Amino acid sequence: MTISAAPVDMAMRDPELGRSRRWRRQSSTPKARGLATVTVIYLLWSLVPVAIAVLFSFNAGRSRSVWQGFSLRWYTWDPVGSVANDPSLRSALTHTLLLAVVATLITVPLGVTLALALDRWRGRIPSGANFAVLMSFVIPEIALAIGLLFMITLLATPFTLGTTAQVIGLITFQLSYPVVIVRARMLTIGKQYEEAARDLGATALGAVRRALLPMLYPAILVSAILVFADVLDNFVLVRYLSSDASTETTSMRIYSAARAAPTPALNALATLVLIASLTVVLLGWLAYRRWGKSEGEESSLGAFAGNF
Amino acid sequence: MAKRSQRFLWPALAIPSFLWLALFLAIPFYVVLCIAFGQVDPIFRTSIPAWNPLDWRFDQIAITLDRIFGANNFYLPPITRTITYVVTAVIVSLIIAFPVAYFTARYAGKRKGLVLVLLVAPFWISYMMRMLAWVNLLQTDGLVNSVISLGGLLPLEVNWLSGKPYTVVMGLIYGYVPYMILPLFAALDRISPSLLEAARDLGASGFDVFRRVVIPMSIPGIAAGMLLVALPMMGDYFTSDLLSGSPDTSMIGNLINGTIQTPGQSGQAAALLLLVLLVLAAPMILYTRTVARSETRS
Numbered sequence: 001m002t003i004s005a006a007p008v009d010m011a012m013r014d015p016e017l018g019r020s021r022r023w024r025r026q027s028s029t030p031k032a033r034g035l036a037t038v039t040v041i042y043l044l045w046s047l048v049p050v051a052i053a054v055l056f057s058f059n060a061g062r063s064r065s066v067w068q069g070f071s072l073r074w075y076t077w078d079p080v081g082s083v084a085n086d087p088s089l090r091s092a093l094t095h096t097l098l099l100a101v102v103a104t105l106i107t108v109p110l111g112v113t114l115a116l117a118l119d120r121w122r123g124r125i126p127s128g129a130n131f132a133v134l135m136s137f138v139i140p141e142i143a144l145a146i147g148l149l150f151m152i153t154l155l156a157t158p159f160t161l162g163t164t165a166q167v168i169g170l171i172t173f174q175l176s177y178p179v180v181i182v183r184a185r186m187l188t189i190g191k192q193y194e195e196a197a198r199d200l201g202a203t204a205l206g207a208v209r210r211a212l213l214p215m216l217y218p219a220i221l222v223s224a225i226l227v228f229a230d231v232l233d234n235f236v237l238v239r240y241l242s243s244d245a246s247t248e249t250t251s252m253r254i255y256s257a258a259r260a261a262p263t264p265a266l267n268a269l270a271t272l273v274l275i276a277s278l279t280v281v282l283l284g285w286l287a288y289r290r291w292g293k294s295e296g297e298e299s300s301l302g303a304f305a306g307n308f
Numbered sequence: 309m310a311k312r313s314q315r316f317l318w319p320a321l322a323i324p325s326f327l328w329l330a331l332f333l334a335i336p337f338y339v340v341l342c343i344a345f346g347q348v349d350p351i352f353r354t355s356i357p358a359w360n361p362l363d364w365r366f367d368q369i370a371i372t373l374d375r376i377f378g379a380n381n382f383y384l385p386p387i388t389r390t391i392t393y394v395v396t397a398v399i400v401s402l403i404i405a406f407p408v409a410y411f412t413a414r415y416a417g418k419r420k421g422l423v424l425v426l427l428v429a430p431f432w433i434s435y436m437m438r439m440l441a442w443v444n445l446l447q448t449d450g451l452v453n454s455v456i457s458l459g460g461l462l463p464l465e466v467n468w469l470s471g472k473p474y475t476v477v478m479g480l481i482y483g484y485v486p487y488m489i490l491p492l493f494a495a496l497d498r499i500s501p502s503l504l505e506a507a508r509d510l511g512a513s514g515f516d517v518f519r520r521v522v523i524p525m526s527i528p529g530i531a532a533g534m535l536l537v538a539l540p541m542m543g544d545y546f547t548s549d550l551l552s553g554s555p556d557t558s559m560i561g562n563l564i565n566g567t568i569q570t571p572g573q574s575g576q577a578a579a580l581l582l583l584v585l586l587v588l589a590a591p592m593i594l595y596t597r598t599v600a601r602s603e604t605r606s
Binding site: 034036043046047049050052056064065066113114116121129130131134136138139143144150154168171204229235236254259266267270271278 | 317318319321322324325326328329332333334335336339340355357404407410411412415416423426427429430431432433434436438440441442443444445447449451454482485486514535539540542545546549550561564565568574577581584585588592595596599600
């Protein structure tokens with residue numbers, strides 16, 4: 001009697017075990033197998049084309065559909081067409097990285113201060129600003145891009161189209177990420193830590209800086225990674241706000257060259273940006289996990305998905 | 309004393325970003341309005357914005373509306389096409405996204421982390437690279453054609469990239485479906501398994517549980533997912549440009565992108581933009597208000 005009851009008892013005491021058992025039972029039903037098949041097919045469809053594009057960046061020949069052997073020709077050694085030796089490809093890569101770094105460095109502090117203000121300052125003005133930030137998240141990008149383009153070409157703005165205009169557009173478009181993510185974190189923290197700091201003699205700013213801000217570091221890190229990766233991908237804003245070839249980014253380069261018989265160097269360029277994006281995400285994730293552990297906070301991938 | 313310093317702290321922190329939003333979000337939209345309600349210089353064909361709202365005229369709006377609903381309605385086909393493409397793409401996206409999100413939330417078990425990483429992966433791959441991948445595959449001598457013709461044995465060579473609506477719709481689905489899977493997953497993952505067990509204990513069949521518990525509880529996720537997918541598609545012109553390049557598949561985004569580059573037509577571009585924003589205003593405000601409400605709920 002005691003022996004037969006033991007597994008049930010164990011499953012009840014250890015929810016993890018119970019869950020995995022239930023999963024094993026569920027996952028063998030035809031319904032679960034069907035859903036698993038759909039998911040696997042979806043994932044293959046979603047990722048294999050990109051994997052093939054990456055693979056062909058290593059092709060020794062000019063073809064993007066016939067494999068002619070492995071080489072780094074389109075990355076380095078081709079004297080004319082490789083990313084390292086074609087000045088326009090090289091500049092597209094460096095300009096993309098430059099925009100991502102600069103835009104992230106400005107967007108994150110701007111967004112964090114706005115999040116702090118919106119969360120603690122009650123009234124009509126902050127709620128209006130909150131609405132504006134959230135709208136900037138959902139308006140079609142083309143609307144913001146054309147608005148800024150008109151503004152810069154028609155008004156005597158102190159800057160012209162080009163890098164500055166691109167950075168300004170990107171910051172405006174990305175501002176909602178740090179605001180939404182940091183505010184979500186502030187909701188779970190509450191006000192008690194700041195109040196305790198104030199009671200112990202800290203100034204208002206000191207309480208924010210020394211009690212609240214350190215607790216927000218994981219959320220700030222997540223938003224910085226999201227902004228950085230999103231800027232690397234940006235196309236619509238950077239294209240409308242660009243001036244000449246020197247402000248061309250990788251995505252603009254792909255857009256203009258993809259249908260014009262490109263060489264695998266285009267794939268190599270795209271792959272390099274992909275590597276940059278994945279590296280930042282991976283480093284960020286590792287840092288977030290370490291931080292999360294020391295903060296006793298569950299490390300969640302959901303936050304990385306922009307799943308706020 | 310302490311209270312007063314706190315009262316000034318929050319507005320002070322907000323000043324830089326408020327200025328930023330005023331300069332680079334509010335003013336650009338005001339400029340769009342002034343151009344849409346402005347005039348065009350009859351000789352130089354440049355736009356003369358009407359900065360004073362009292363001077364706003366409806367000439368540009370009238371021209372635009374005439375090109376949509378008038379006798380020579382060459383703006384209309386891209387608009388109806390956009391609606392067809394977006395509705396098709398959103399429905400197919402939901403059909404793909406729901407089982408994937410449902411599997412990940414309920415059946416992935418120990419592999420949940422891995423599946424989530426793979427579902428999130430497209431976010432870190434540039435949209436242009438993902439389209440480039442399909443351009444490579446769908447070339448006339450690309451892999452898709454060599455697979456369906458069994459390596460050249462069958463005389464099957466489809467010109468996928470020349471004005472095929474299904475290629476463009478597939479591209480839109482491929483590009484945006486990850487944005488639907490994640491909110492759906494979040495909604496489905498929140499449903500407690502004990503709730504489903506309770507429904508079963510009360511006599512509901514598996515299908516009943518799905519129809520009467522799972523579906524109603526995932527409605528917010530479905531709505532958010534459909535919105536997050538549909539909104540960017542409405543302004544998309546690059547998917548059609550890359551996967552077709554033909555005017556036969558041009559969408560509203562292509563129309564706006566084309567008019568903006570034609571001299572003397574910035575008024576129409578601004579008017580078209582306003583039209584899109586007007587149509588999208590209701591869903592955008594709905595989404596914004598829902599998110600804003602969930603932010604203040606503590």
